Amino acid sequence: MMKINPTAIKRLAGLSVLPLMIQGCGAQDQQKPNFVFFLVDDMGYSDVGCFGSEYYETPNIDRLASQGMKFTSAYAASTLSSPTRSSILTGKYPGRLHITHAIPIQGYKRLGNGTATPLKDADYCMNLPLEEVTIAEALKPAGYATISIGKWHVCEEEAYFPEYQGFDRNVGGNGHGNTQEYFYPYHNKWRMAPGYPWIEWNTLPDGKPGEYITDRLTEEGVKFIEENKDRPFLLYLPHYAVHTPIQAIDSLIRKYQAKPPDNVKGHTSPEYAAMIESVDNSLGAVMQKLEELGLDKNTIIIFTSDNGGHGKWTSNWPWRGNKGNFYEGGIRVPLIIKWPGVTKPGSVCDVPVISTDYYPTMLQMANLDLMPEQHKDGLSLVPLLKNSGSLGRHDLYWHFPNYTGTGHPDPSGPLSVIRHDNWKLIENFEDEKLELYDLQSDPKETNNLADQQPELARKLKEMLVKWRKDTKVQMPEVNPDYIKP
Template structure:
């Protein structure tokens, strides 16, 4: 296999230029035109959530490798929040925050569902960590007032398709237990059971013989389009929650070929990984399977957008597009790289929490206006109520604020954003809590009770820890963070009295000496012209073989 000596640094340059240009448009941007607009009564809502999609995993957000024309159109028509954040570094907590408008520290789901994620049972994972993660809620509380419940109360038809991961039938915590009239494919699973091609191993997603080999993302889009057609004369909330681009990643032979060839033209580097603090991290966007999986999602979204347009509903439907956490640079399938941002899913740095965050309101001329005010997933619940002319529910979405003023070119009060993740992430994240206030971000680590302080205006890559050189700012933010945590009924990791430091150091050395070379080998195989994952390309060619 030939490896070219062309550096991928231009990818990072593109993202830096993009962020700089987007941030040049401030919170009261005049690009938003509200003149001569007629606000419809009870507009429809299409909420699109892509799992594990990173901030830089879209062409409009700086990627020169991934191709996402349909998603880009949402951003180009709507508003881009350049400093949009997920409420957590991993999925379930963030998803619960989207549903409730509350931070994980408040609603209690601080980690994804798993029996070996806390207390002494955590030691079964053999990570040999200093701390034992705390217990936490494993499903959405029935007492929580959710986004779909609020809309259903106002006469909306509500629909859910895709990944739920907030409990299942046993806990009475399916989507239909929390305000959705229809549930297609949502239960307690966090990944695509059975893979991304039909037949699916999902108890809430029936398999049809004629759909054999159909891509899961397209299946969810088709079900969403079906719901929209059936409710074209009603007010509706359609929540399309893709399982993609979660591991294990899969695509078709055609899309793999397209992106393998593209990677070769861009220049394939000899070494594709480097060690982060805990695990190896992907250095470049050059994964052809992941790129194909992203394009599957984009194709699926294009189908739903066409349905809206064909029915004449595109002028009466608010569209939200976002992700539940950063892209996977370490762990899982080591799928992507976030260019200038440090880390990815699970990590406490920007790559783990900063995400694509677009809102398109068709009766307001936005044309890709950008807003650099820090916003969170907790804000979407009150924002959608406000944009729809419905009463807010401050007793429910206690941590979110309506972003409607920003979307109308006005301002909102400055406020801090908070994160609390007292766990170890599968991707290398450490037990920590975070506060972002203005340009400053402080990360407080629970292992050693030390802090990192970053100026995100000058150091978006979080490489220059300013905690020692700016002790007053660090102390002030730390105090504010800890004071806020005191107001939450939350839990903290505790020191393992039997901690074996030597065993931990041995495990870390293994990641460097075994995991990293293994990932390098897998990457080179996947980029080889004669690579074949299996006989039928994960089932995508089932129909072709008959």
């Protein structure tokens, strides 16, 4: 069978987008904005001072919030890395993309070697398809320089790395979900579970002894800004931090060892706090460089996380849950957007938004034509950022036909979720149990109302079933190797 060159596919895709982008540029009568998309890995909702933490110190993130808009009901499209990142890059739900787990994990195989669960993970796509037009590819025809610096994790094969997905350069991105060491040489060696082959990528081969990866990625980002100060740019900066392993700079660890922990909110780890501060310093360095070059007035900064915080190392106070499940703590994330001259400094928005929304938002910010066939599941947040209207959306969806596996407190099994206004329904596939929560009166999801409001639960389940059919999601299957205890 003839193989298709992935680069050729992307060229064809780029050509198909070009007329739309040129049309948008023709209507532009002002300087194109720059974009900094600052993505933190596994940062919980309250891991930031302006979102409630009194232990972690984040003065630069807090300053960004004072200059832009803080979203208190922002969601990741998944509780895991690869699905959310794919949704950011494409504007599509993970279920539509069939990228529903952290590549290449098969969660049920981590549980009793594949014999402990009545269902088995649905097969899912291990590489973000080259046919998808990423946000980088959508911006490039309008003259944008693009770079991805840091964690990629939307593929397992090199042919799907950032340089084949619209980014001019790729620094430190590969198929890994984390770096095995935060200090050079990083030891990027990973396997799905014991007994599986090791996979190895050399993340940053030109590193120096003692180099800390968060600082190195920051330096690369600052250098990119300097090199492209005279043209519009997209700096996609997805940090590896604060994903495990929890490793930080000694001087920062000592600082937090001397500070009383916040036992009420569950923020108690000096090592984790030190990693948070390094991320905050990274944002501060980027903001400082923009200000030094006079670019801060024309640079949009989007700051967020790919899912909730790891339950072993932090607390997602005030929410229930953590990374690995679909309660609010696993999917509600910090989000700050600074759009100079547009967003009111220090403003707060409580409208539910989700990571599929960034793609159309950025296109509209750049005065480019929207691409609804691409970002099918996203809405532009511009009306909210301008305080000029509503989104007119009532429903958000999540689909996870997999098992999280091991490594997280209260890991999820296969399920679908709908948030309809303030109601949230979780449909568990393994036992067909429904969970219904009123997020307005019960934001911590402690009172399951499914039995008390069966008609509402039935209606929301029907909406989920219809959405799954329309989106053509994949579903889990019966596990033939299941051994009932």
